[in-house]
Amino acid sequence: xxxxxxxxxxxxxxxxxxxxxxxxxxxxxxxxxxxxxxxxxxxxxxxxxxxxxxxxxxxxxxxxxxxxxxxxxxxxxxxxxxxxxxxxxxxxxxxxxxxxxxxxxxxxxxxxxxxxxxxxxxxxxxxxxxxxxxxxxxxxxxxxxxxxxxxxxxxxxxxxxxxxxxxxxxxxxxxxxxxxxxxxxxxxxxxxxxxxxxxxxxx
DNA sequence: GTTCTAGAAC
DNA sequence: GTTCTAGAAC
Numbered sequence: 117x118x119x120x121x122x123x124x125x126x127x128x129x130x131x132x133x134x135x136x137x138x139x140x141x142x143x144x145x146x147x148x149x150x151x152x153x154x155x156x157x158x159x160x161x162x163x164x165x166x167x168x169x170x171x172x173x174x175x176x177x178x179x180x181x182x183x184x185x186x187x188x189x190x191x192x193x194x195x196x197x198x199x200x201x202x203x204x205x206x207x208x209x210x211x212x213x214x215x216x217x218x219x220x221x222x223x224x225x226x227x228x229x230x231x232x233x234x235x236x237x238x239x240x241x242x243x244x245x246x247x248x249x250x251x252x253x254x255x256x257x258x259x260x261x262x263x264x265x266x267x268x269x270x271x272x273x274x275x276x277x278x279x280x281x282x283x284x285x286x287x288x289x290x291x292x293x294x295x296x297x298x299x300x301x302x303x304x305x306x307x308x309x310x311x312x313x314x315x316x317x318x319x
Numbered sequence: 320g321t322t323c324t325a326g327a328a329c
Numbered sequence: 330g331t332t333c334t335a336g337a338a339c
Contacts, residue, residue: 141320143320143321144320146320146321147320170320171320171321227320228320228321229320245321247321248334248335249334249335250335302332302333302334303333303334304332304333321338322337322338323336323337323338324334324335324336324337325334325335325336326333326334326335327332327333327334327335328331328332328333328334329330329331329332329333
């Protein structure tokens with residue numbers, strides 16, 4: 117009944133650096149196939165594809181992905197700056213089409229899905245797909261890194277630094293309205309509150 | 320990333 | 330009793 121001294125392995129999936137056993141779970145490749153899905157595609161050019169997020173967390177939620185394979189923020193270097201600026205420009209053009217909405221353009225510090233993707237998301241967060249504290253904090257805490265900050269880091273340091281422990285902490289922060297900073301105990305309470313900050317829907 | 324659901328919270 | 334969250338998914 118002895119089992120090699122009861123050595124227990126703590127969760128050791130930090131950033132996949134030494135994780136040869138489970139490199140990428142199948143679902144983490146979902147964006148790659150979404151990029152090919154005509155039903156989701158908004159537009160594309162020689163460098164990037166723009167798709168609708170399959171589970172939008174706001175009234176408007178798009179993803180801009182490079183056609184070149186780039187796994188995540190850690191894969192980025194100074195050579196990618198023109199590409200990232202192009203992605204931001206395409207995103208800003210999209211946002212400018214809906215002047216009644218406020219948008220943010222940015223990246224998740226630790227994305228679940230492979231292939232770098234720029235979120236273009238309206239700040240109403242009025243969507244049935246927005247359900248969990250993780251969802252909320254991933255778009256409204258420091259977990260969401262503005263595109264301009266990613267580009268700035270690349271320009272200044274040549275790489276993007278993401279402190280895994282710190283970013284995991286951001287996801288667990290207490291629920292707080294992103295507009296008026298009021299605290300909430302539950303997601304349903306927060307979701308009903310933020311409707312009063314959202315612009316009126318135009319049929 | 321989502322779905323499912325046990326059990327915590329109310 | 331119902332609502333809500335959080336962890337497993339072979």
